[in-house]
Amino acid sequence: MAKYSRVSESVGLITLQNPPVNALSAAVRQGIVDTVERALSDPKVKSVVICGQNGIFCGGADIKEFGTNMSGPLLVPMIHAIEAANKPVVAAIEGSALGGGLELALGCHYRIAHSKARLGLPEVTLGLLPAAGGTQRLPRLIGVPAALDLITTGKPLDARRISTYPCPRPSDLDALFEGVMEKVRQSARGAIAPVACVQAVRAAATQPYTQGMEREKELMATLFTSGQARALQYCFFAQRAVSRWSMPNGARWDTSKPRPVHKAAVIGLGTMGRGITVALAQTGLSVIAVETQEKQLMDAKQAVSGMLERGARRRGVAPALDKISYSHDIQAVADVDLVIEAVFEDMGLKKKVFQQLASICRPGTFLCTNTSALDVDHLASQTHNPELVVGMHFFAPAHVMKLLEVVYGPRSSPQAVATAMQLGKKMGKVSVAVGNCPGFVGNRMLKPYMEQAFFLLEEGATPELVDRALEEFGFPMGVFRMSDLSGLDVGWRVRKGDGLAEPGAPSGQPARIRQGRRYSPLGDLLCEQGRFGQKTGQGWYQYNKPGSQVARSDPWLHSFLEGYRAQHGLVARRIDNQEVLDRCLYALINEGFRILEDGIAAGPEDIDMIYVFGYGWPRHRGGPMFYASMVGLGKVLERLEHYHQAHPDVPYLKPCSLLWRLVASGSPPLHKWREVIRKLHSQL
Numbered sequence: 001m002a003k004y005s006r007v008s009e010s011v012g013l014i015t016l017q018n019p020p021v022n023a024l025s026a027a028v029r030q031g032i033v034d035t036v037e038r039a040l041s042d043p044k045v046k047s048v049v050i051c052g053q054n055g056i057f058c059g060g061a062d063i064k065e066f067g068t069n070m071s072g073p074l075l076v077p078m079i080h081a082i083e084a085a086n087k088p089v090v091a092a093i094e095g096s097a098l099g100g101g102l103e104l105a106l107g108c109h110y111r112i113a114h115s116k117a118r119l120g121l122p123e124v125t126l127g128l129l130p131a132a133g134g135t136q137r138l139p140r141l142i143g144v145p146a147a148l149d150l151i152t153t154g155k156p157l158d159a160r161r162i163s164t165y166p167c168p169r170p171s172d173l174d175a176l177f178e179g180v181m182e183k184v185r186q187s188a189r190g191a192i193a194p195v196a197c198v199q200a201v202r203a204a205a206t207q208p209y210t211q212g213m214e215r216e217k218e219l220m221a222t223l224f225t226s227g228q229a230r231a232l233q234y235c236f237f238a239q240r241a242v243s244r245w246s247m248p249n250g251a252r253w254d255t256s257k258p259r260p261v262h263k264a265a266v267i268g269l270g271t272m273g274r275g276i277t278v279a280l281a282q283t284g285l286s287v288i289a290v291e292t293q294e295k296q297l298m299d300a301k302q303a304v305s306g307m308l309e310r311g312a313r314r315r316g317v318a319p320a321l322d323k324i325s326y327s328h329d330i331q332a333v334a335d336v337d338l339v340i341e342a343v344f345e346d347m348g349l350k351k352k353v354f355q356q357l358a359s360i361c362r363p364g365t366f367l368c369t370n371t372s373a374l375d376v377d378h379l380a381s382q383t384h385n386p387e388l389v390v391g392m393h394f395f396a397p398a399h400v401m402k403l404l405e406v407v408y409g410p411r412s413s414p415q416a417v418a419t420a421m422q423l424g425k426k427m428g429k430v431s432v433a434v435g436n437c438p439g440f441v442g443n444r445m446l447k448p449y450m451e452q453a454f455f456l457l458e459e460g461a462t463p464e465l466v467d468r469a470l471e472e473f474g475f476p477m478g479v480f481r482m483s484d485l486s487g488l489d490v491g492w493r494v495r496k497g498d499g500l501a502e503p504g505a506p507s508g509q510p511a512r513i514r515q516g517r518r519y520s521p522l523g524d525l526l527c528e529q530g531r532f533g534q535k536t537g538q539g540w541y542q543y544n545k546p547g548s549q550v551a552r553s554d555p556w557l558h559s560f561l562e563g564y565r566a567q568h569g570l571v572a573r574r575i576d577n578q579e580v581l582d583r584c585l586y587a588l589i590n591e592g593f594r595i596l597e598d599g600i601a602a603g604p605e606d607i608d609m610i611y612v613f614g615y616g617w618p619r620h621r622g623g624p625m626f627y628a629s630m631v632g633l634g635k636v637l638e639r640l641e642h643y644h645q646a647h648p649d650v651p652y653l654k655p656c657s658l659l660w661r662l663v664a665s666g667s668p669p670l671h672k673w674r675e676v677i678r679k680l681h682s683q684l
């Protein structure tokens with residue numbers, strides 16, 4: 001696991017060998033200890049070089065070992081021994097030196113890095129801190145401010161020449177640490193690792209090395225056993241697991257070959273279409289951007305160019321303006337490899353576009369829709385080759401948000417899914433393959449979550465109370481602030497389409513019952529008043545002016561809620577944070593179990609990654625299904641039953657049969673759920 005050789009007579013060369021990233025497993029650590037000892041005791045050897053095989057220095061500690069009984073030499077004494085060596089030891093860094101890998105390099109006396117190498121301490125993203133001396137050595141090497149930045153964000157750096165480093169000279173250390181701590185607490189949203197990172201670097205800056213190392217060890221011990229570290233490490237593997245997709249018909253990632261896509265088209269240049277165009281062009285594809293309205297086309301061209309220029313400035317590259325050609329004629333897409341339709345969310349309009357595409361595009365062109373909830377199979381049936389049709393559901397802003405739901409219908413070919421998944425990966429997205437149903441995975445689960453929030457308002461809560469509870473849990477925005485941001489009219493249009501938001505219920509039907517179940521018309525009533533959220537300056541909150549983002553509590557809304565309750569004979573009761581979390585989150589999780597039961601998502605990791613990357617679910621809580629497994633499935637079931645008994649007219653609160661089954665089979669850990677689901681499907 002660490003090869004030893006002697007080069008040029010006097011140089012001992014130690015090569016880390018543990019594909020794919022030379023992670024520091026027990027065997028590698030043992031290999032390093034043995035080979036360092038050998039080099040130091042060989043009188044012919046005057047200096048030692050440590051490098052990694054296959055162009056990568058080292059990806060850090062072996063994360064897979066974290067959940068196990070760790071054996072083998074410890075990293076800290078191993079690195080100390082290298083630092084204490086009486087012969088010069090040099091780290092020769094190619095590819096990546098991350099986490100424990102960089103800490104190993106920091107223990108060496110010199111470091112030489114390839115100009116393309118990436119160096120970083122990403123431990124914080126796994127809920128940990130660099131506890132092999134990283135928080136103590138790095139500030140000593142590059143200064144406190146730069147070390148704080150690297151350690152608290154986990155972002156990697158390119159290798160740089162020393163002359164380009166700013167000179168580390170903090171004038172007021174206390175103010176610096178307080179400032180960083182404040183910033184970290186705000187952006188961490190309840191994550192404890194970034195805070196511990198600041199505390200550890202503070203020890204480096206204020207205490208002797210040995211005491212600093214003690215502090216680092218103590219903080220790491222707290223993090224290591226925290227549920228947050230488990231959740232973040234779960235996310236690391238889940239993010240990689242979702243690329244190994246499978247479909248219920250047995251098609252899989254490793255047996256389906258994607259087709260290369262060089263030229264793509266985007267139809268419809270509203271907010272989504274513009275973002276998708278930018279994302280494709282930045283990936284290096286040629287893009288035909290189509291918008292039939294001349295004025296809209298001109299506006300879109302200006303907006304897309306602006307986005308590309310800003311992005312290029314940030315990344316220090318040339319903007320990919322010449323990758324895009326604009327057209328108001330859909331015929332321009334005749335020779336592309338793949339089309340992404342992003343017109344207005346209206347089935348009639350989308351059907352028409354698909355019929356046109358089917359007759360214009362050359363045979364074999366993949367036709368994708370960016371719908372967020374409509375039936376992909378129905379669109380596929382408008383074409384001659386339904387096997388070439390899949391959904392590519394991007395999230396706004398499409399060139400920024402990491403999530404892509406790739407939606408397959410019953411007739412989508414494995415090759416079409418593989419091609420969309422690979423294109424997503426090229427665009428830097430976390431692509432998750434999901435089945436076709438209204439709302440797919442993400443928006444389908446959002447429905448019961450939002451419904452509960454509305455019901456809580458009817459029962460006595462305020463938007464402020466509900467949002468605060470969800471934000472304290474770790475969401476960047478509560479449900480009502482989010483709804484104001486994305487526009488209340490969007491959901492209103494969908495509810496009208498579903499025959500729910502009729503002004504005045506059909507005769508004989510109470511206003512709070514629709515289609516035989518409890519319904520809250522609160523959102524519809526606000527829309528009827530023209531309160532669409534931020535864009536109109538009023539929604540669940542009030543804003544200084546239309547477009548402003550600073551939400552303020554609105555006395556009008558509070559008296560509106562009181563009037564509404566009085567009109568419907570509802571008596572407001574006290575609702576606490578726990579009830580908000582229980583009702584909103586467990587209703588969402590229950591739908592997640594239904595999605596697994598229906599085979600719409602292949603496993604809980606898929607759902608979790610959709611929520612972490614697309615819906616602001618706090619990463620340090622691992623995603624909704626992971627969270628349910630941490631809370632305990634028995635408890636989730638018991639709470640759902642309790643609330644369903646209290647609200648029998650709310651079907652979303654009725655625990656679904658997969659949850660019952662999992663609890664009946666002893667609440668197995670999340671990685672075993674697939675077995676229970678498989679059994680369930682084989683019995684159906």
Ligand SMILES: CCC[C@H](O)CC(=O)SCCNC(=O)CCNC(=O)[C@H](O)C(C)(C)COP(=O)([O-])OP(=O)([O-])OC[C@H]1O[C@@H](n2cnc3c(N)ncnc32)[C@H](O)[C@@H]1OP(=O)([O-])[O-]
Pocket residue numbers: 020021023058059060061062063064075096098099100101103122123126128129130131132134237240241
């Ligand atoms: C005492 C404290 C010590 C210390 O402070 C703690 C640490 O070091 S914490 C650690 C701090 N270090 C980090 O957080 C670095 C985490 N790693 C990365 O950021 C990227 O993997 C890297 C940039 C290295 C390569 O990117 P890429 O080229 O796009 O490749 P890829 O990402 O697709 O990975 C390929 C395969 O390798 C697997 N695997 C990777 N790393 C590890 C690991 N450390 N372990 C185990 N496995 C690892 C990965 O799961 C995947 O497996 P599979 O079965 O094929 O799905």
